[in-house]
Amino acid sequence: MNSSGDRPVVDVAFQSSAAVSVAEKVDRAKVLQKLRLGDTIFRHVTRLAAITVLVILSGIIGSLIYGSIPALEKFGFNFLITESWNPVTEQFGAMSPIYGTIMTSLIAMLIAVPVGLFIALFLTELCPMWLRRPIGIAIELLAGIPSIIYGIWGLFVFAPFLQQHVQPFLISAFGDIPVLSTLFAGPPYGIGVLTAGLILAIMVLPFITSISRDVFEAVPPVLKEAAYGLGCTTWEVARYVVLPFTRVGVIGGVMLALGRALGETMAVTFVIGNAHRISGSIMAPGTTISATIANEFTEAVGDIYTSSLITLGLILFVITFIVLAFARLMLMRLNGRLGQ
């Protein structure tokens, strides 16, 4: 078609192409229309999928709110600040499950965030090649273990170990230090808030590690090489190049982990002790929102009891929402500072 310089041929070619182009135009219009139709369908399908999420989410919120009306009408705001949870007199308060949920997640994050980041840094910066895969796979396997297994392991293996070896040591070690002595006050039951927090730390570790590792690997080598070229130590490269470059991803991983820690049910139920009490000691038994629901929903008879449990679910929903919103806000502020 494109043989310039040979006039007659061009003409013929031009003419023929002109003749073809009429037919082709119709054809092309058809094709285009078909494509447009395909595009429209595709757009609607994706939109429908997106809307489904919104519908499901609002459905869940709606039914949680609807279900919690009887309890909220009866107890009002006091529901949040009452510690008593008495199915016999139908006096319910969410304070101890809320405390337990936040406390266990806090312990889990205090341990899992630094350890997870260190593992990810080791894997990406320091680990010899042959060791990377085994450690990486081990971390991913941790994520694949069902939570009931963590619960059973926690109850049968981990809790007795803590009870016999770790907790007596903690009690005697911190016995004379003012604040810590309350925090680690005995008796060593083996199960309790601390045990639940430790199990959660192990459970959320893979989330933090694998996401951090992926984002650390995405750091352009040239940045790191430049820093090393300036004579930076590995720690300085990690602290001033890798972490700032990847903090959005890292925070994302941490929030995902926190989300799992807040909502984890089975493993926590096994090892937390399930007592509706707030105690100064983190070795004392407590309860979390999800553990309370899992324990009591099946046998909850009566409207107020059931409704109180649903209200707990609503509170957990709100807590998770606040955590996510807070994470977003933090990311926005970080990005804003970066812009200046």
Next chain:
Amino acid sequence: MKHWTVIAAAGFIAAAAAFAPANAADISGAGASFPYPIYTKWADSYKKETGNGLNYQSIGSGGGIKQIQAKTVTFGATDAPLSGADLDKHGLAQFPAVMGGIVAVVNLDGIKPGELTIDGPTLAKIFLSEIKKWNDPAIQKLNPSAKLPDQAIAIVHRSDGSGTTYNFVYYLSEVSPDFKSKVGVNTSVQWPAGIGAKGNEGVANNVGNTKGSIGYVEYAYALQNKLTHTKMINKSGKTVEPTAEAFQAAAANADWNSQPGYGVILANQPGDASWPMTAATWILVHKKPVDAAATGEALKFFAWAFKNGDKAADELHYVPMPEKVVTSIEASWKKDITDATGKPIF
């Protein structure tokens, strides 16, 4: 990978197709988890003999009551009996199916199963955390020869709502007005102290692990986990061991007709041989069921179980209903449970 998916899918469809017709004729029930092992064992033998299956979901007593009220199952099962008013309100008939015994279990160095004796008021005080040490005079008085340690009592209770808890706290409330006013009776209660463990197995495990602990479990779990059960002093002031005979004695001495729907709690029954913490579990069916045929099948199943299920119950450490009670139950079916035309179903 793809192959496996296809094979798995084909297998699933084949399995579904194979089970679908069988399921259609199954008796459906839901509720209490305490009798779940025996119901499924009975169902297994029943299916071998008659070809009719039973689909029992152990979703908890609360769930069982809700499901039968909503008529989604043919029968519901509950560990805490419904009151006469509740039964009338929803047009339900209630009868006990099987019984079990609850025992207090302890973990004390040097104390073997059955060596420690406790009475109801002392047990209530322990669970109220008013008796805090094992060498408390109240416990020592009941066991003059035992060497009790100067050790704190660690209380283990159920964290999930359960019929075991209901029957246990019912007994403690019967013998201790103090316990009744401070804790009360329900499938789950606000315990003043201790740790909560999920299920009988959770309590058994925690008591097994914790020195100086006390808990309460179904007798079968105490045996399986080789835990140290205690003897009890019953209402007649006699010291009794938890045995099938002692559970049966409590059932035989109970006045079953004193409550509508045989809703008698077997705790603290009179009689020299009665075990004080005996517990029954109940079945709920509609008096005028929509699907009379299905309810008829369910009643046939329980009639079969009353007649042929004793051995299986013994093996799993449940206690079958006494003959006298069974006769009365079957007479009540004929009287109360009818189809739309008023004809007895059973």
